[in-house]
Amino acid sequence: MDFLSIPTEDKQRALTELREIKDLFAARNWFPGTSGNLSIRVGDYEPDSFHFAITASGKDKSVHTPEDFLFVDQDGKPCETTRLKPSAETLIHCELYRLTGCGAIFHTHTVFNNVVSEWFWERGSIPVEGVELIKAFNIWDEEAHIDIPVIPNYADIPKIVPEVTKRFDPRVPGIMLRKHGIYAWGANAFEAKRHLEAFEFLFEYVYRWELLKQSKASI
């Protein structure tokens, strides 16, 4: 699908949704130090041809400016002439859209997700056992168990992309970059938000549970 043939109202709706999500997450201090990025796909999806709106790179995501977002294609290239640069992590969004066909991807850095990703780095994934909020991922097994993949956080973003491809688990709508942040995705902004909120809850749960286990073991 050609970018120009995507209805303007669809593009506007995506930008409005991104602004609303950005405000909500900013109110939770989920964008420390300009970290984090958000994207919503627009138009038709083909694995090798799609478009999405994404936060511009290096911006303070806790404030509004007229230059917060831009549209890019499946290769991360801007769809319109602009002086804005797409997120430095746009290629990770491209790969996740290509792999999943999802509609939205949200990325946050929090202390809990960073610490827990390091605590379980050697294991390669963050285990979560039987917590009710696993149901947010539409996993309804009794005492469900999930493993949230943790991949290396290379400075060279293109080097991270094959790690996403290799470790991506279709059952778990998120992937963690070591001591960096979580990428959560969903069919739309509502689902991606639900998934991100569930991941951040589970990271805090795992952090606190590990601390309790350690303190019990030291008694």
Ligand SMILES: CSCCC(=O)C(=O)COP(=O)(O)O
């Ligand atoms: C200061 S955070 C370093 C970059 C990062 O990890 C991030 O999530 C934000 O980068 P962007 O280019 O999307 O602003």
Ligand SMILES: [Zn+2]
């Ligand atoms: Zn980041």
